[in-house]
Amino acid sequence: MPNEKRDLSDETVTAWARLVRISQAVLSKVEADLKAADLPPLSWYDALLELERARPDGLRPYQLQERMLLAQYNMSRLTDRLAKAGYIEREDCSDDGRGQILKIDSAGRGLLQRMWPVYRKAIAAHFAEKLDTGETAALSRMLIKLR
Amino acid sequence: MPNEKRDLSDETVTAWARLVRISQAVLSKVEADLKAADLPPLSWYDALLELERARPDGLRPYQLQERMLLAQYNMSRLTDRLAKAGYIEREDCSDDGRGQILKIDSAGRGLLQRMWPVYRKAIAAHFAEKLDTGETAALSRMLIKLR
DNA sequence: TCAATCTTGATGCAACTGCATCTTGTTGGT
DNA sequence: ACCAACAAGATGCAGTTGCATCAAGATTGA
Numbered sequence: 001m002p003n004e005k006r007d008l009s010d011e012t013v014t015a016w017a018r019l020v021r022i023s024q025a026v027l028s029k030v031e032a033d034l035k036a037a038d039l040p041p042l043s044w045y046d047a048l049l050e051l052e053r054a055r056p057d058g059l060r061p062y063q064l065q066e067r068m069l070l071a072q073y074n075m076s077r078l079t080d081r082l083a084k085a086g087y088i089e090r091e092d093c094s095d096d097g098r099g100q101i102l103k104i105d106s107a108g109r110g111l112l113q114r115m116w117p118v119y120r121k122a123i124a125a126h127f128a129e130k131l132d133t134g135e136t137a138a139l140s141r142m143l144i145k146l147r
Numbered sequence: 148m149p150n151e152k153r154d155l156s157d158e159t160v161t162a163w164a165r166l167v168r169i170s171q172a173v174l175s176k177v178e179a180d181l182k183a184a185d186l187p188p189l190s191w192y193d194a195l196l197e198l199e200r201a202r203p204d205g206l207r208p209y210q211l212q213e214r215m216l217l218a219q220y221n222m223s224r225l226t227d228r229l230a231k232a233g234y235i236e237r238e239d240c241s242d243d244g245r246g247q248i249l250k251i252d253s254a255g256r257g258l259l260q261r262m263w264p265v266y267r268k269a270i271a272a273h274f275a276e277k278l279d280t281g282e283t284a285a286l287s288r289m290l291i292k293l294r
Numbered sequence: 295t296c297a298a299t300c301t302t303g304a305t306g307c308a309a310c311t312g313c314a315t316c317t318t319g320t321t322g323g324t
Numbered sequence: 325a326c327c328a329a330c331a332a333g334a335t336g337c338a339g340t341t342g343c344a345t346c347a348a349g350a351t352t353g354a
Contacts, residue, residue, distance in 0.1 A: 296353100303347090
C-alpha cells in the first residue's frame with residue numbers, strides 16, 4: 001500500500017522501523033528488570049542522577065525538564081512523586097518568586113546506589129553484551145547525528 | 148555516584164543513554180507531526196499496515212501482538228479502538244472458539260493512504276535527512292544486533 | 295473421559311500521560 | 325510606574341497504560 005515512496009528507500013524505512021521497535025523493546029526489558037527488583041522506573045533514576053550531577057546547587061524544574069526532554073506537566077508530576085517519596089527537596093528560588101530549586105537528598109542518593117547495580121546489569125544484559133566496542137561507538141555516532 | 152562500574156565503560160553507558168533519549172525524542176517528533184495533521188498515532192498505522200500485509204487472511208490478535216511487541220491487554224484495547232473507529236473487522240475464528248481474526252477494511256486502507264504521506268515526510272525530516280545511505284545501513288546493522 | 299493446565303482475549307482498577315488552562319511572578323516597552 | 329506579553333509551575337479532565345485477574349475454550353495426560 002504505501003508505495004508512493006517518493007524519496008524514502010526501503011532500507012531507510014526498515015532502519016526507521018527497527019529504531020522504533022528495537023529501542024522500545026530493549027528499553028522495556030530494562031524497565032522490567034528494575035520492576036522485578038522492586039525499584040522505581042528509569043525516569044526516577046534519570047532525574048535523580050541529573051540532580052546528583054548538579055550538586056550542590058540543584059536544578060530548576062525547567063532545567064531538569066530540558067535535560068530529560070520531558071513535557072512540563074510531566075516534570076511537575078515527576079518532581080511531585082519524587083518529593084512525596086522523600087528523594088528530593090524543593091526549595092523556593094530566591095531569584096524568581098515563581099520558581100523552585102530541586103535538590104537530591106540523602107535518601108535519593110541511597111536510591112541511586114540501590115538502583116545502579118540492577119540498572120548496570122540490565123544495560124549489560126540487554127545492550128552492552130550484544131555489541132562490541134566498535135559497534136557501540138558506531139551506534140553512538142549514528143544517534144548523535146539524529147539529535 | 149554510580150562509579151561502581153565494574154564492566155560497563157563510560158562509552159557504553161553514554162551510547163545507552165543516547166539510544167534511549169534520542170530515539171524517544173525522534174519518535175515524539177514524528178508522533179507530533181501526525182497529531183498536527185489530525186491523524187491517529189503511529190500504533191494505529193503499524194497495526195493497520197501489518198493487517199494490510201496479512202491480506203487477505205488477516206491475523207489473530209496474538210499474532211499482531213507479537214509482531215508489534217505489545218502487551219496483550221494493550222493489543223486488546225488497540226483492536227477495540229480500531230474496530231470502533233471502523234478501520235478493522237473482527238471475525239470469529241472457526242479453528243478456535245476463543246479467538247478472532249482481524250482484517251483491515253476499506254476505511255482502514257484509506258487511513259493508511261492518508262497517513263503515509265504525512266508519516267513519510269516526518270520520517271524524512273526527523274530521521275532520513277540526518278543520515279546518508281551508509282549511515283542508515285550502519286545504524287540498521289547495530290540495531291539488528293540488539294534484537 | 296475427565297480433571298488439571300495452558301492459551302486467548304477481555305476488563306476493573308489504579309497510576310500515568312496529554313491537553314488545555316490557570317495562577318503567580320517576571321520582563322520589556324512606553 | 326504601568327500594562328501587555330511572557331515564563332514557571334500546577335492541575336482538572338479525558339484518554340491510555342500496567343497490573344491483576346477473569347472467563348471461556350483448547351490441550352494434555354492418566
